[in-house]
Amino acid sequence: MFYDPRKGDHGLPHNPWTALVTPRPIGWVSSRSAAGVPNLAPYSFFNAAATHPPFVMLSSTPRKDSLSNIESTGVFAINIVGAELAEAMNRSSAPVPSDVDEFGLAGVKAGACRSIDAPCVAQSAVVIECILNRVISLSPKSGLPCDTHIVFGEVTGIEIADRVIRDGRVRSELIRPVSRLGYLDYAVTEQTFEIPRPGS
Template identity: 40%
Template sequence: MFYDAIRNDHGMEVDPFKAIVAPRPIGWVSTLSRDGIANLAPFSFFNAVADDPHYVVLGIGAGKDTLRNARETGEFAVNLATYALREQMNASSANAAPHVDEFELAHLAKAPCRMIRSPRVGESPACLECRVHKIEDLPDDEGRMHYGLIIGRVIGIHIDDRFIANGRVNTAAMQPIARMGYSEYATVTEAWRMRRPN
């Protein structure tokens, strides 16, 4: 099968694009509004894009509180979404009004960040504190802003010591979850190694 992705004439009930670009890590993003209201929401258009220095990227739909807060405050935190926290992550994805604190909605503890004002998820085994480097508007075919692309510089990293052994982070032990297509998720439960050729 082939289809024109601009016309999106795939003929399927649901667009298969996200089922192909998978699994996608979940950026479980916490922000603080200018008025001091905490916001928490998961985004599957997320990834790390550089490691020296550290940068992450997020694609967020126009009108989302996370995008507005990041624009206004210049900061955000990315919490690791895990299998143990899957229900809370899902609860925080509700379409809540801007004055609603999703930490409370999902029954999660707020933990302080060290270098930014945004809180982090206390139960999450890892968190990236980020400063906004740039926000780029991504237009639709009519030129209207449809998504915002946030590039964030990671300035602080929290890791639960329980998941550090022999000088390495045991990612599989944290059981991070990732988004597949449709309403499907995947869980990392094991890791294997393959060395690059010299």
């Protein structure tokens, strides 16, 4: 099949777009409002954006509390979702008023980041602390309405639990990260394999 996504004429009962670029890592974003209310929300349009120095990126559609918090405070954290945190992550995605503390809603403990003034998920095996670099609001050339905002965060600190490090390497099979597939489908990384690069 072929379809033009600008016209939305795929003919399927559900939009296939989110099932095509998978698996997508989940950025479980923790932040704090200007009034001091902790916020926790999952974003499946998230990834690393650079290595030297490290940057991350996430997409907010439409403008959500996390984005408002990040813009007002300039800081946020990405908490990697291990399999044991999948249900908690899902609970934190509930549409609730901005004055609700999603840490309590999710049933997870809020910890303190080391390099920034933001909360983190204490149970997460990996926490990536960030300062806001910039927000880019997308403007389609097609002229279609768009309320998508790309957040770029500069990494200022990384907390890695000792339990997921073996022989000097972070082991994904010990983190068992949850990723988003299409629709409401998720996957857990438990089996990995190595492919040496040519010439290495």
